[in-house]
Amino acid sequence: MERMPTPFLALTRDVAPSMVDCELTHLARTPIDVARARIQHAGYERLLAALGCTVRRVDSAPSYPDSVFIEDTAVVFDEIAILTRPGAASRRGEVPAVEAALAGLRPIARISDPATLDGGDVFVVGRRVFVGRTGRTNAEGIAQLEELLAPYGYLVEGVTVTGCLHLKSAATALDEATVLCNPAWVDPAAFAPLRTIAVHPDEPMGANILRIGTGLLYDEAYPRTRSRLEDHGYAMQLVDASELAKAEGAVTCCSLILRTLA
C-alpha cells in the first residue's frame, strides 16, 4: 500500500563529534556532551515527525562543528530554495551537501560573495521576509535575498538586532499574526502591525520557537515564557535542547522545514 505523504519534509543533520569546537559569539565556551546532544537531537527529530514531517538526514559532516545547525545553510520557500553564504567562514563548507539534498525539491538560487547571510537571520510571515542585520548577515546579503525573492512577491525587510547571534534568537513567528520576541534585542515595532508577545525577562533566549504548520516545538528551558504563551492559547511540544544551546543553537536551527508540494 502506498504511504500518504506528510505535509512537511524536515532536513536535519547529525551532531558532529567536533561540535565542541563550534563557533561562539555571545556565550562562554562550556563543555558539551556530544553523546547527550545526540540523544536530544534524536528526541527533536521524533517531535518533528509527530508534527507532520518526514525527517530526512543530510549526509553527516564530522569536520564541521556547527553542521547540526542546518537552518543556516539555506532559506526555503515554496517557489525557490536559496543557498546561503554563511557569515562564519568555518561554516561555508556545510552548504554543498545541503544543495544536493535540496536538488529536485525546489529550483535553487544562491547568495554569493561579498554577501553573507545565515538562515537563522530569516523568518517569514505571509509574504513578509524579516532579515536580521547581524554579525552573520550583511547588507549585501539582504539586498541579494530581496532581488532573488522579488519575482515571487515577497517583501524583504531588514531588522536591526543587538545582543544575540541571529534574528531568530530574538524573534520568531508563532502564527501568521503573532511574533514571539525579546524586546531587549529587537524592537517589536519592526514587525508591526503583527502582534508581539515578549519573552519573560528572566528568559532572554526564549524567543526561538519552531512553527510547523499550526504546530509549535519549543525548548523546555523557558517555562515562564511557555506559561505566557499558554495564557494566549498556544500549545507546544517540548524538547530538551540544553547541550545544543551551549553551542548557541536553538530549536529552529536544527532543521530546514519544507512544505511538501503536490
Ligand code: GLY
Ligand atoms: N554555533 C552556532 C553558530 O555560531 O553558527
